[in-house]
Amino acid sequence: MATSSPQRPAGQSAPTMDPPLGPIQRPTLGESLRRNGVSRRGFLKFCAATASMMALPPSMAPAIAAALETARRPSVIWLSFQECTGCTESLTRSFSPTVENLILDTISLDYHHTLQAAAGDAAEHAREEAMRANAGAYLVVVDGSLPGPKANPGHSTIAGISNYDMLMETVADAAAVIAVGSCAAFGGLPKADPNPSGAVAVQDLVKDKPVINVSGCPPLPMVITGVLAQYLTFGKLPELDEYNRPRAFFGQSIHDRCYRRPFYDKGLFAETFDDEGAKKGWCLYRLGCKGPMTYNACATMKWNGGSSWPVESGAPCLGCSEPDFWDAGGFYDALSVPPGNSGEMLLTAGAAGVAVGAGVGLLARSKAKSAEKQHQTVTAEQLEQKL
Amino acid sequence: MTAMDFLMLTKGPLFQAALAVFALGMLVRLVEIFVLGRAHNYAAPRGSAVLGGLRTTYKRFEPDPGTFKAAPFDVVVGMIWHIGFIVALLLFIPHVELIKSTFGIAWPALPNPVVDAVTAITLLGLLAALVHRLAHPVKRFLSTPEDYLIWGVTFLVMLTGWLAYHRIINPYPLALGIHILAAEIFLVVLPFTKLTHIFTAFVARYYNGAIFGRKGVQS
Numbered sequence A: 001m002a003t004s005s006p007q008r009p010a011g012q013s014a015p016t017m018d019p020p021l022g023p024i025q026r027p028t029l030g031e032s033l034r035r036n037g038v039s040r041r042g043f044l045k046f047c048a049a050t051a052s053m054m055a056l057p058p059s060m061a062p063a064i065a066a067a068l069e070t071a072r073r074p075s076v077i078w079l080s081f082q083e084c085t086g087c088t089e090s091l092t093r094s095f096s097p098t099v100e101n102l103i104l105d106t107i108s109l110d111y112h113h114t115l116q117a118a119a120g121d122a123a124e125h126a127r128e129e130a131m132r133a134n135a136g137a138y139l140v141v142v143d144g145s146l147p148g149p150k151a152n153p154g155h156s157t158i159a160g161i162s163n164y165d166m167l168m169e170t171v172a173d174a175a176a177v178i179a180v181g182s183c184a185a186f187g188g189l190p191k192a193d194p195n196p197s198g199a200v201a202v203q204d205l206v207k208d209k210p211v212i213n214v215s216g217c218p219p220l221p222m223v224i225t226g227v228l229a230q231y232l233t234f235g236k237l238p239e240l241d242e243y244n245r246p247r248a249f250f251g252q253s254i255h256d257r258c259y260r261r262p263f264y265d266k267g268l269f270a271e272t273f274d275d276e277g278a279k280k281g282w283c284l285y286r287l288g289c290k291g292p293m294t295y296n297a298c299a300t301m302k303w304n305g306g307s308s309w310p311v312e313s314g315a316p317c318l319g320c321s322e323p324d325f326w327d328a329g330g331f332y333d334a335l336s337v338p339p340g341n342s343g344e345m346l347l348t349a350g351a352a353g354v355a356v357g358a359g360v361g362l363l364a365r366s367k368a369k370s371a372e373k374q375h376q377t378v379t380a381e382q383l384e385q386k387l
Numbered sequence B: 001m002t003a004m005d006f007l008m009l010t011k012g013p014l015f016q017a018a019l020a021v022f023a024l025g026m027l028v029r030l031v032e033i034f035v036l037g038r039a040h041n042y043a044a045p046r047g048s049a050v051l052g053g054l055r056t057t058y059k060r061f062e063p064d065p066g067t068f069k070a071a072p073f074d075v076v077v078g079m080i081w082h083i084g085f086i087v088a089l090l091l092f093i094p095h096v097e098l099i100k101s102t103f104g105i106a107w108p109a110l111p112n113p114v115v116d117a118v119t120a121i122t123l124l125g126l127l128a129a130l131v132h133r134l135a136h137p138v139k140r141f142l143s144t145p146e147d148y149l150i151w152g153v154t155f156l157v158m159l160t161g162w163l164a165y166h167r168i169i170n171p172y173p174l175a176l177g178i179h180i181l182a183a184e185i186f187l188v189v190l191p192f193t194k195l196t197h198i199f200t201a202f203v204a205r206y207y208n209g210a211i212f213g214r215k216g217v218q219s
Helices: A029-035 A040-053 A058-070 A086-092 A099-105 A120-133 A163-171 A181-186 A221-234 A261-266 A342-373 A380-386 B003-011 B013-036 B049-059 B065-070 B072-091 B093-103 B112-135 B137-142 B145-165 B172-192 B194-215
Strands: A075-080 A108-112 A139-143 A176-180 A211-214
Touching (some): A029 A058, A040 A058, A058 A221, A075 A120, A075 A163, A086 A181, A108 A120, A139 A163, A211 A221, A342 B093, B003 B172, B013 B172, B049 B194, B072 B093, B072 B112, B112 B145, B145 B172, B145 B194, B172 B194
Parallel strands (some): A075 A108, A139 A176
């Protein structure tokens, strides 16, 4: 398997199954798109959307189009470690066929467990071949966390190779690494307390290559393709935030772009999932919405071809694009509610306080009583004698 | 440490620790006061100590005309920011959710913009109080470092909350974490400073009222 995705619409010719012979021999993206039946209009719409996503002026759209037209298809090696395939599902089933999907078809996806036809030795051979042919130029996409160097490598292996060894070997000659999904970016579910497999994120291990985190559980497909488009357009990686996420997509919080925000500002909240407030579409803060602390593009880009997103369907944001969101308190507890049992702590400390207070008080009382007992009277004459 | 780590630290272990120090410290002080009790009064009572105590506990909320005439600024500004502080603390929706999760009790809250306005007024009131304290020669002479400390922790908790609500500090987990940390500092400082008046003021009022009530004197 070289480039195919199962989502290609019937009747369209498959892109040439060119062997990974280095970037020069590959067709340009523009050629591939035309071969896949993408109209000029559809392509320009995608470029305009990408420009706006990357917070560029609309005048940049033609520049993006021109750059993408002539861009050579980069080789992509996709490594799946401790993951649930949700990220791949998100990407391939986004809304078929979209330009985003075809953009992905036109990268040379040289290795991807779920999507490739090859198996066993042949599959691993494809990876090694792609690495050799495109050394220094290929992109590595990782989904899933992996057992760290100190953990038992047996928790996750592929073809008898530990995830750690495969990542380090594959990344050695890569141009950049894109960690797709919250597991690859931050450790995600496998790393959740108590982290039985000793899972770590890609950025914990890869220090000498640029790592771009595209977090989310799963991430928005447009964000994955947007990062690829930006790389193809500008030949460099996008501006990143403090978590190494592309600022263009993760620069604003869900809360700031939420269409239910006016209800928060007015103080109108749903208090249960079926009360009047919920039916009227009021703010979901009290039902546990983590929108205020979550940075992602769901509120603007939405899911399933722009049809809806969790908050629009009445579910509070879980904060899935933030690190350690699994351990950040109950999904249905308000953001201000601390994890752990505060009530119990308060009772224990309170009981200790009562005991100590009573002890201190009784001690003071007995001191006062004994002082009273030892009280000696003195007459004025005795005092005068002393002076 | 990322902003998220900071938020989880302040929401998790630091909050538990601050809560423990607060509950332990405050109960030690209160229980000690109660266990010490009052000296026995052998005189025949002329009125009800309990009624007098309760009456004074309430009556002290009303500004005394003499004090108002002597220091109108202190009475008005003091009252404004004390009420503002209590409103922001107890009637803001996220705080009600926090109290519900900790104590299991809840009550209706105010709309966010109302709490926002009250907080802004409270912040201005606190600033005015500080300026007055520094400008007034007698007040400045009487002020101890502790007075400035408790002004600081009170102002900080209000200011950080207001900044977090308006999302002026970014990213938000950092803003929220700073506010929670400020609240934790307030809780830890509370039992060991004049801030204990939040609870002991009522004990003092009751004892005062009870003494006078027993004597049949109005207070």
